[in-house]
Amino acid sequence: MALSGAQTQMDRNPGYYHQLLQGERSPGLEDAIRTDLNRTFPDNVKFRRTAEPCLQKTLYNVLLAYGRHNQGVGYCQGMNFIAGYLILITKNEEESFWLLDALVGRILPDYYSPAMLGLKTDQEVLGELVRAKLPAVGALVERLGALWTLLVSRWFICLFVDVLPVETVLRIWDCLFNEGSKIIFRVALTLIKQHQALILEATSIPDICEKFKQITQGSFATECHVFMQKIFSEPGSLSTTTVTKLRESCRARLLAQG
Amino acid sequence: MGSEQSSVRMDEDVLTTLKILIIGESGVGKSSLLLRFTVDTFDPELAATIGVDFKVKTISMDGNKVKLAIWNTAGQERLRTLTPRYYRSAQGVILLYDVTRRDTFVILNNWLNELETYCARNDIVNMLLGNTVDKENREFDRNKGLKFARKHSMFFVEASAKTCDGVQCAFEELVEKIIQTPGLWESETQSKGVKLSHREEGHGGAACGSY
Numbered sequence: 001m002a003l004s005g006a007q008t009q010m011d012r013n014p015g016y017y018h019q020l021l022q023g024e025r026s027p028g029l030e031d032a033i034r035t036d037l038n039r040t041f042p043d044n045v046k047f048r049r050t051a052e053p054c055l056q057k058t059l060y061n062v063l064l065a066y067g068r069h070n071q072g073v074g075y076c077q078g079m080n081f082i083a084g085y086l087i088l089i090t091k092n093e094e095e096s097f098w099l100l101d102a103l104v105g106r107i108l109p110d111y112y113s114p115a116m117l118g119l120k121t122d123q124e125v126l127g128e129l130v131r132a133k134l135p136a137v138g139a140l141v142e143r144l145g146a147l148w149t150l151l152v153s154r155w156f157i158c159l160f161v162d163v164l165p166v167e168t169v170l171r172i173w174d175c176l177f178n179e180g181s182k183i184i185f186r187v188a189l190t191l192i193k194q195h196q197a198l199i200l201e202a203t204s205i206p207d208i209c210e211k212f213k214q215i216t217q218g219s220f221a222t223e224c225h226v227f228m229q230k231i232f233s234e235p236g237s238l239s240t241t242t243v244t245k246l247r248e249s250c251r252a253r254l255l256a257q258g
Numbered sequence: 259m260g261s262e263q264s265s266v267r268m269d270e271d272v273l274t275t276l277k278i279l280i281i282g283e284s285g286v287g288k289s290s291l292l293l294r295f296t297v298d299t300f301d302p303e304l305a306a307t308i309g310v311d312f313k314v315k316t317i318s319m320d321g322n323k324v325k326l327a328i329w330n331t332a333g334q335e336r337l338r339t340l341t342p343r344y345y346r347s348a349q350g351v352i353l354l355y356d357v358t359r360r361d362t363f364v365i366l367n368n369w370l371n372e373l374e375t376y377c378a379r380n381d382i383v384n385m386l387l388g389n390t391v392d393k394e395n396r397e398f399d400r401n402k403g404l405k406f407a408r409k410h411s412m413f414f415v416e417a418s419a420k421t422c423d424g425v426q427c428a429f430e431e432l433v434e435k436i437i438q439t440p441g442l443w444e445s446e447t448q449s450k451g452v453k454l455s456h457r458e459e460g461h462g463g464a465a466c467g468s469y
């Protein structure tokens with residue numbers, strides 16, 4: 001809460017969250033969120049419709065308030081999983097809202113607005129980093145004509161929720177809140193590098209999609225302590241300057257493509 | 259469904275590989291339909307699909323094996339902007355709506371526009387599928403769907419991924435129509451320059467690894 005600036009925002013804006021919830025109705029936003037309530041962590045007892053207390057209502061409130069607060073973003077699928085995690089972690093509705101704001105509004109560069117330009121950019125940035133650091137994988141992806149978005153969009157959109165084991169995701173999020181969005185590339189590069197041999201066996205697009213699912217499972221991802229050490233050693237140097245430059249060039253390229 | 263590896267091994271006697279898309283508004287049951295067709299199960303508690311998912315299934319059609327790569331997307335519009343290329347090179351599309359949800363039907367025109375914009379070919383086989391017919395609070399009767407489908411030259415099926423009703427027959431009808439339109443899949447095979455070594459006279463097809 002403190003490091004991400006969420007606490008400061010919450011202290012500076014007393015009552016704001018509740019004002020948002022009591023604001024004017026927004027039917028489109030409400031329907032979109034409601035459609036996903038039953039489909040957010042359906043395996044978690046606390047998110048069941050019949051649970052008491054039921055976190056679906058909390059989730060609905062956080063997402064609705066956020067959609068009203070940041071109207072440029074509204075609600076994007078994937079935010080339900082992120083908000084759901086924040087609720088489970090903080091056990092506090094209003095704190096979850098401010099943490100979601102820290103993530104979506106400040107830490108992640110424009111991932112969820114309708115054009116999803118920041119997200120598309122970061123997928124391309126990962127592609128560039130793989131080409132540079134793991135050229136064999138880069139070449140294979142290119143040869144198969146697989147889009148990076150097919151392979152990793154879920155990683156970026158859900159920030160590894162329901163992709164990696166819970167403990168590992170929580171450790172990654174610690175870094176995300178502390179150090180910013182660069183960590184996502186470290187995690188992605190580490191997963192790819194660690195399983196390079198397996199990925200290189202792929203012979204078709206569905207095949208490589210399947211491999212990218214496989215590499216998030218298994219003991220490597222579960223051993224979160226070792227995993228966190230690896231993400232800082234395996235991908236090698238990854239300076240903020242490099243990431244910033246790549247983001248600029250990839251973004252320009254995407255905008256030029258229309 | 260067997261694993262991808264096992265279906266790859268069977269490629270030698272596969273007539274062709276077809277790419278089929280399942281599209282439609284968020285929450286109409288695209289993932290449930292795919293799950294029912296590929297592994298014959300129903301999970302009422304399926305998480306929302308983020309990004310793109312696919313399953314592979316090989317079916318027999320008049321004695322020929324046809325491998326289907328069935329792609330399933332997230333329903334929300336902004337997530338679809340991630341994958342416009344996903345529409346290209348598809349031979350068949352199943353457009354879903356939920357017969358109990360008016361919003362998922364009235365928006366079908368938008369989906370057709372999207373298909374027109376992104377699909378590379380115009381002879382693609384389209385099917386309209388009204389899902390969740392097992393539910394009692396139906397908003398649209400069969401005729402309404404049928405009328406829409408006819409107007410837009412689409413096949414029409416009502417189905418329930420939950421009860422299995424109509425699911426198998428929807429896919430079979432779609433695949434049959436694609437196979438009856440050889441230009442759709444033969445040109446695909448040849449334009450990719452795949453070796454037609456397993457092709458036999460009068461057999462009229464080829465193994466193909468394209469998606």
